[in-house]
Amino acid sequence: MSFFKKMLAKVGIGNIEVDTQFYTEVFVPGEVVEGVVIAKGGSVEQTVDQLYFQLVTEYIKPVExxxxxxxxxxxxxxxxxxVIANFVLGERLVFMPGETIEIPFSILLPHETPISIGINPIWIHTGLDVDNAIDPTDRDDIEIVAHPFSAIIFEALEALGFQVRKAENxxxxxxxxxxxxxxxxxFEPNFRSEYKKSVDEVELVFYPDERGVEIILEFDRKMRGFTGFLADMLDADESHERISFRREELEEGAxxxxxxxxxxxxxxLEH
Known part of the structure; x- marks a missing residue:
């Protein structure tokens, strides 16, 4: 290899190109995702120390x-x-100039992976660790649907006339x-809900796993009049509950x- 080509490789020109292709368009927490990474060598021979995935999202944090x-x-x-999770797909790959290598993969999405609703995106970052070169990367935004156990609760709340008003990390x-x-x-009750006049909103956080799902529930009642104003000032119109549902309960359906x-x-509402 000429000195000029070595220098090109070190500054990242002529590097490997990567493209991640998934065999599914929708992803489910707790389930396996399969696909293939297609990587094409650049203008010089290069060695990849590691091929990896990162499951990434964003969240909002108060700072001042x-x-x-x-x-x-x-x-x-x-x-x-x-970075929610790291996945190592392969190690020590040697790319000849212009060579294309396909690396099939199979990864298990964590149960706690957030779903694609609201303002926070979720994506897969594919990267290659290449010595003395700019690491080639690939970003693929993905759609995550609700965990099967969480989905049953979404359906149950919809049956009671509740709809998602906001979702945020x-x-x-x-x-x-x-x-x-x-x-x-x-969640807020729609105009047809039996709770339209009694409930302002319900907030939920889900913790699903293979055994069932645990939720944190914040229940905000509608209060009226002077008593309601005082209750609101004292947060007396809110209730917090931590509730667990077993797989067997959830499998009974929405x-x-x-x-x-x-x-x-x-x-x-009685309290």
Whole structure:
């Protein structure tokens, strides 16, 4: 190899090109994703130390607080990028000039992968570790649908007349949980819901796994009059619950889960 070509490789000119192709268009947390990485060598021979995937998303994090002229607190936010999971697909590959190599892959999406709803994108970052060169990368935005257990709860709430108003990844570090954020869903009753006059909103956070799903539920009642104003000031119109549903319960279907949530909501409204 001439000195000139070596220098070209070191500054990243003539590098390997990568393209990731998936065998599915929709991805489900807890399920296997298959596809192939097509990599084409550049103008010089190069060695790849590692071929890897990163499952990446974004979340919103508060960074500072200010007071305006009226003494009210204003919170400023910034968007943070976070790698949910790393996958090593292959190691020590040698590319001859212009050579194309196809690397099939099979990866398991983590159960806690957030779904594609709201403002936070989710993507797969494909990268190659190449010594003394700019690492070639490929970004593929992907669509993640709800985990099967979470999907049953979505259907149950829809049956009760609730619809998603907002979904966002929010900074919320927790002990024994490796993600620094939660994906929070805000549901509101539509005009046909039996809870239209009694419930303002329901907020849910899902923690699914192979055994079932645990949820954190924040239940916000509608309060009226002077008593309602006081209750709102004291957060007395809100209830927080942590509830677990086993796989066997969830497999009874959305109708059975709708009845279960009706019992939960009616009990909360009585307190």
């Amino acid at each position: 607080k200010d007071e305006d002229r009226d003494g009210r607190t204003e919170i400023h936010f910034q968007t943070e990028t976070f 929010e900074y919320y570090p927790q002990r024994n949980y490796h993600l620094p954020f939660i994906q929070k869903f805000e 109708s059975a889960m709708a009845e279960r949530f009706r019992e939960i909501f009616d009990e909360l």
